[in-house]
Amino acid sequence: MSQTLPKPQTVLTGEWALFLDIDGTLLEHAEHPDAVSVSAELRSLLQGLDHKLSGALAVITGRSVAAVDQLFHPLKLRAAGLYGLEHRLQPDDDVEVAGEPADIAALADEIEAELGHGQAYIERKGRVLAIHTRAAPHLLPRATQLVEQALASLPEGYRVVAGNAGVELLPLEAAKGAAIRRFMGMAPFTGRRPVFLGDDTPDENGFEAVNDAGGISIRVKPPAHTTARHGLAGVAETLAWLRGQL
Numbered sequence: 153m154s155q156t157l158p159k160p161q162t163v164l165t166g167e168w169a170l171f172l173d174i175d176g177t178l179l180e181h182a183e184h185p186d187a188v189s190v191s192a193e194l195r196s197l198l199q200g201l202d203h204k205l206s207g208a209l210a211v212i213t214g215r216s217v218a219a220v221d222q223l224f225h226p227l228k229l230r231a232a233g234l235y236g237l238e239h240r241l242q243p244d245d246d247v248e249v250a251g252e253p254a255d256i257a258a259l260a261d262e263i264e265a266e267l268g269h270g271q272a273y274i275e276r277k278g279r280v281l282a283i284h285t286r287a288a289p290h291l292l293p294r295a296t297q298l299v300e301q302a303l304a305s306l307p308e309g310y311r312v313v314a315g316n317a318g319v320e321l322l323p324l325e326a327a328k329g330a331a332i333r334r335f336m337g338m339a340p341f342t343g344r345r346p347v348f349l350g351d352d353t354p355d356e357n358g359f360e361a362v363n364d365a366g367g368i369s370i371r372v373k374p375p376a377h378t379t380a381r382h383g384l385a386g387v388a389e390t391l392a393w394l395r396g397q398l
């Protein structure tokens with residue numbers, strides 16, 4: 153069930169820092185993670201906002217930074233990927249990329265063998281594993297059960313999070329709130345107030361961080377329960393709001 157939260161009225165000036173989720177916020181969901189694309193208009197909108205905010209703009213996403221770069225090419229954004237496990241604090245920085253741990257690889261193979269033929273898509277992101285069931289919603293309960301059961305045999309320090317039409321297994325330290333706090337400790341973000349737009353369960357942790365910092369939390373398509381204090385109806389309204397900030 154969705155709810156109506158007030159639309160954000162703030163005009164983003166130089167005292168603000170802008171943090172953006174990607175899927176479901178800037179891009180409408182598609183059947184498969186690789187089926188989304190970024191328009192030239194969206195690229196130029198983000199470039200314009202980045203310029204207006206003197207670089208205090210970052211994407212905070214469950215995708216890897218490499219996947220972000222592929223999507224937004226040739227634009228290189230400041231980014232936290234894999235829910236903050238990866239980060240690029242300055243556009244030209246290198247990103248440290250972790251490989252897939254052996255136990256996660258074994259689990260991914262096992263899930264692939266059971267669900268991969270039934271149209272679930274297993275997205276292997278190194279230390280994060282996502283099982284997408286958008287094309288086969290009946291597989292979601294089994295996918296969730298498999299990753300939850302795996303928690304018992306994995307080393308401590310993993311958790312299971314509901315994805316959008318899927319489920320993800322991720323290390324405990326992967327959290328959007330921590331990623332936002334890391335950016336806020338660095339130029340050009342320091343001293344500003346954060347605004348975060350997101351659409352999903354893993355974004356709630358980011359909303360909490362932003363609320364604590366006296367910022368503005370905005371959930372796209374807000375459900376009945378959210379810690380976000382503002383809402384936007386969908387991707388189209390989000391893009392219109394962002395365009396209005398230029």
Ligand SMILES: O=P(O)(O)OC[C@H]1O[C@H](O[C@H]2O[C@H](CO)[C@@H](O)[C@H](O)[C@H]2O)[C@H](O)[C@@H](O)[C@@H]1O
Nearest residue numbers: 174175181182183184185213214215286316317
């Ligand atoms: O934090 P986000 O930027 O919102 O990324 C969350 C996940 O997004 C992608 O999956 C979701 O979008 C796909 C494309 O619309 C869709 O097919 C899938 O069902 C959604 O769950 C991405 O593939 C994941 O890696 C991100 O974690």
Ligand SMILES: [Mg+2]
Nearest residue numbers: 173175176352
């Ligand atoms: Mg999202």
